[in-house]
Amino acid sequence: MLRNFNVIWCFCFIAVKLSTANIVTQCGIPKCLYRQVKSTSFSVMEVNNQPLKTNIVGISLMPPSSDECYLNAADVLDSYHFNGNRAVAVLIMRCAANYTIHFNPDARPTIPNAVFHVQVENCLLTTDSLNTLSNRASFNHVSFINTYPLQKYSYCDGSKLLNSNCRYLKSANAIGIILPEKHNAVNFSEMFQCNETFPNVKELQFRRFDLNQHLSHLKYKFPNLQDLQISDSFLKTSPNFPWNNKRMYFENNKSLSETGLYDSATRYNVIIQPNMRKRVLNLNSNDIETLVGFRFEGYLDMLKLSGNGLSSFSSFTFSGLLGLQHLDLSVNYLSKLPTDGFRGLTALRHMNLHANLLSVVSDDMFYYNTELVYLDLSNNSISMIGPHAFSRLHHLQELRLEYNNIVTLSYSMFPAFSVSFRSLILDGNPLSKFPDAVLYFKTLQEVSLRYTSIDFQNFTQMLLDLNFSLLAEGNAQSSTTTETDLLKSSPRRLKRIDLTGSKINNLHLKYFGTSLSTRLNARMKKLKLLILLKYFQFILTDNPIHCDCRINHFTRFVKRMLADGLLRGNEYFFNDWKCSSPAEFRYKPVFQVPESDTYCKIDIPKCPATCSCYERSVSGITIVDCRNRGLTDFPEQLPDGILDLWFQNNNITNVTRTSYLSRTRQLLLSGNKHLKVSPEVIRGFDILKLAT
Template structure:
């Protein structure tokens, strides 16, 4: 016999009792009836998408979740819900209800009420008051036109969805009765044109969505009161002005999405106070300028999206302060100029998207434009009109794993251009423009060794006998150097000094064995001089033997001249010529221009003649002659017998 006074006996009895209860519950569950034509799954009764009049007259008392959506219901009889004391979730979306329905005496137990896609025109405090436990209310896709101060009773709402209505105004205090609980508020696709300052006094709100409205301007302190807000979406509003302090008060904001607007610049004024921001999405705007100190208050950014804007320049100051940035998207802009050091300071960057810009000269001529990005793993450069890749193009990218150069008409790839990227796992390259001469014979061998072959599609454009053939189908013996169709610089522009107000001429020449049309450009400090005075000429010459000897090659020599008139101090800089044809571009060395004033005396050693050093000279402004003088005996310029006349300037 068991004795209930013994602990072991008590434990055994408890186990038996629990098993009995579970068996009873299982038996009750097995005896649940599912009223036709509805379907049941656990505690869910699905009576959605029924024909008119087919909704059962009685709903089982065990129902916890009820789906009455897509039934074209215009009214609901509250007696249908009179015994549903366990009901907590009800879906009434996609019906024809014109008001929040009466759901009987147990409406106070409902936590989720879905009324999207009906014909409701207003939010009534009387209709919502019975829902004492309501946490999620979805009124999206109705005909609500405004939100009054008296719209909501005091409810424990956490999620309020009002997307795709006709709301054009928010009355002061309209969300006051929800301030202690509301965490998610969605007002997308409405007709809001202004957002009153401090309208959102919701200290617990974490996510706010205002996309696809008509807000053109955001004033300072508009969102003050949202101290817990973590994400704000304001896409597709036509936003053109964000005033200083527009987001002040959002001290816990992590994600700000402002894509598809009309913003024109990034400045610290409207970013003021976003000290915890981690993601900033500004894609598809009209941004053409990033102010030098723009990121002063956003130095915790991990992701920055500036794609599809009007950026044409990346200055040295463009990304200062973003040392924690992990992803940078600048694709689909107009970037043609990247300053030396533009990426300096992005020490944590792992992904850089520069696709569909105009940065061919950056890749072809700059000395390691990405060298500061020693943690970069992914680099996207597709569609940038890149025609040649050099050994210095990707210097410093030791950690790079993925490089995308597709959709560039690449004509030449210098030997070992990719070899320094020891961790490279994927190279994407497709071009049918390659100059398949002896300088390219390394490429198919290297690609095969690195197992990049599946992602590389490369064929020859020159010489004619190899045109159209894949580089992987060309034998090593067929890669020969019989001509040089790509321009080769033969005369470099020379460094010069000039007096203010005088004229300066830079000369640059290149030769090519191709009759492909040639284009000429001059750059100053890496920027193209579009309005410069440039004169170009060409003439034929024979290279090799004379008198028709075997081995002679007829080449065309091209000369381009840059004329600078009445130079100013602003004319100082480094000048470079770029000569291009169908087979690629050649870049000259950079010649420095220094401009001096007649009143300023300066003196230093210079190398005027290759075999002479430490020569001092004077300018004679009357005849612009340069007078070479022996090194002065004194310690400073113009001492003793080598003093320049008073009207001359030392240089």
């Protein structure tokens, strides 16, 4: 069913000369072709803390010819099987186009202990048909999606619908109408012609209506409204809602189930009692460009103003709201917030400022909103954050700062004493230095640094700069955890640091050295690095990790920790961290690259200017890499010592007998299309690998 129902006016009945059944027969309206699907589930509602059973019937309809047809109300209602206990009956009627659907009457008594949630999609139902159906079915929720109640209709005998009877809405608690896109056929003012009010309606939803001239009427038509949602309806300003502070509860001992409470409130970080109706004002996707001079007043749980082009509001705009827990100002043009703009919102738990134009987050922006559990500042232009901007938010659980212009972060910015801070999103910021502050929070389980400029350019210095006391305290399992406990124990769950798509190209640990200070530093590096490996999951997918000789110190360290029993060998990084280059190691796990196969670039005499020279880590053999350089002949001279010659993919046609071939261990010549190798040329040389 449509969530957050809320909408439908006085669409009214019809005075006709003949009964509906006779008119259908007289006018030659054919019976609908339809396909029916039935299911049973438990509702989002409970009665006396017991699940309320829900019977669902879905009907897909189409006329056999023309664009209208009829159904017998009895055939539809007999699809349900009630046992006398309280139940919810969901009826979904769906048409492929705006076909007009009529109902023949069912003269039997009203179905007891069953409330109907009726959802109409694309079909056009006259108010006559809706009233006919409601004679036996008590409508509790009524919603129209890409359609509307048909107010103007002429039968073949000349009789017409009259906007004088809204009987099918008498028992409705929730009404919703979503008009088709670019639809101008509905005259909204006619929906007010019926002279009734709707005191039972608590939830009202309109979408794609131009309501600017009718906002003042809502208060009188729906005096007990708790949830008003008017979206995509060209509003220039807000209605003065709520128009009373009377908190209402569900009728007849009903309450929300755990699932219903989550869908209605918990997922939005709103706390309400299960038997209490949520108070909401949703004005998303309108044209409210400024709220300067406007003041919201009264009790609301949620206020949504996303996608309005809002560029300004006053310091008092939200100050009259009581109990507000959820405020959505996303996708607007806010570049600066007024001083104390959120001062009165002391109960606020959810704040969404996504996709605005903010560049500065000051220390006092959220000073009074200490109950916040969710704060979204993503997709702004933030380049400056106050040193204590979020430090007072001791209940904060999730902070979203992705896709801004943030280049640096400090520990003091965040809620150091929070017991619930669990998620920090920083994707797409131009951070180049890893923000070590994210490693110090005991409860922070998810840190996303995807697609940043972090490169670990000086991995060794990064380790030295880590605050060991904060690192140890933030990852200790208890207040009595010792250093030995920290190193030997394993957490139940690794904290996740996602660096996917960043610019990390090496994991270089510099040689530890032998001096006293160097050995002390080496010990601290060991402790810090071991904590990082044991307590965090660093995701390095799609990083340009270059597995040259500089990875060897890290590899030796890991092997030593394995030998000492401080690592088990089944940790995630043994398989997850993979090389990106050089080509022969691409996709190979970092810790599976043999040290003897690694090499680093060197500046050495006689290295050809058009080639690159490398030294192998263990053997010291020199690699001369002349691949893809357009060579037509062998270089005249090469560096001293044993050589591995990589001459693939050139235009060499003959192997020239040169002095350095006697010092050559590998000669790789594949990809030289017209190459001819005479055995006499290489006879006598100790070449262990020849590839042509």
